[in-house]
Amino acid sequence: MTDYPPPGVDLDRPSVARVYDYYLGGTTNWAVDRRFADRVLAEFPMLRDIAMANRLFLHRVVRHLVRRGVTQFLDIGSGVPTMGHAHQVADHLAPGRARVVYADYEPVAVAHSKALLGEHGDPRRHAVVHADLRDPDGLWSAVERTGVVDLGQPVALLMIAVLHFRQPPANGIGADLGPGVVARFRELLPPLSYLAISHITDDGVPPGYDKKLVRLRERYDQGGSPVIWRPRREIEALFGEFHPVPPGVTWTPDWHPEETGARSPEVRFTRPNESAILAGVARKP
Secondary structure, three states: OOOOOOOOOOOOOOOHHHHHHHHOOOOOOOHHHHHHHHHHHHHOOOHHHHHHHHHHHHHHHHHHHHHOOOOEEEEEOOOOOOOOOHHHHHHHHOOOOOEEEEEEOOHHHHHHHHHHHHHHOOOOOEEEEEOOOOOHHHHHHHHHHHOOOOOOOOOEEEEEOOOOEOOOOOOOOOOOOHHHHHHHHHHHOOOOOEEEEEEEOOOOOOOOHHHHHHHHHHHHHHOOOOEOOOOHHHHHHOOOOOEEOOOOOEEHHHOOHHHOOOOOOOOOOOOHHHHOEEEEEEEOO
16 A cells, blocks of 8 residues: 555545545555445445456456457546556557557546556556546547547547546536536547446346445445436437447446456356446447
8 A cells, every 4th residue: 555645635535546446456545545435345345346347347348449459548537557457458469559548637546557657558658647537628638748649540438437426517516517528528539439438327236236326326425426327328328329339338247258358356246237337338430
């Protein structure tokens, strides 16, 4: 565990990035994060497996798209470097060719991603930017300035487990900006690019999960990180007119399980909907 957080890090309330890191067994978190996460896990112990299944979805997406010839990735809301980052998965299949840019608003995520890339990355092919997904054009410009990816060529945009956190306007007042933000990113993506999304839902989950998800939402709202559980139709709508990659939007364990790495941790659910996260990938025409 890091003893001293980077300047500007708020340790008065839990961070969703650091809490997620804790769920995944990482060490880039502090007491405020662990206290919050432990309270959540005491009420919803499956959340650790849910988080793990979501991370494995990210890995499978990268593997699947690299096999389709994709070598450029933009990971928005990438979090802290825990349990395999996108560039590590991509480099395994496309050594020396894959290019990845991470974007996050959380200072710890950015600082530790920079440290990871400084030690194990290639500055010509890997970069991280401190940017706000609520400003798609500003984020896009920051990514372009890295010179790592060519935004005139197809790129895979990864928005993994980020859109179920409410994206309020800058003044904190008003409706969630998430769908509008995604629509703008769809416009910015060049033709033949891909969009990958995973999102918690209370639609179609096993009996009893719905009440637990209500309580989970309350926990995050009280912790200062309001969330929103969208139904399937709204999650599917986030892809707009993009063409779904089979099998379309599905539960995380059901999305191309054959792409699971040989050394990946095993996550078992009795039923796929116990994962509580719908996920999918679509291609821009």
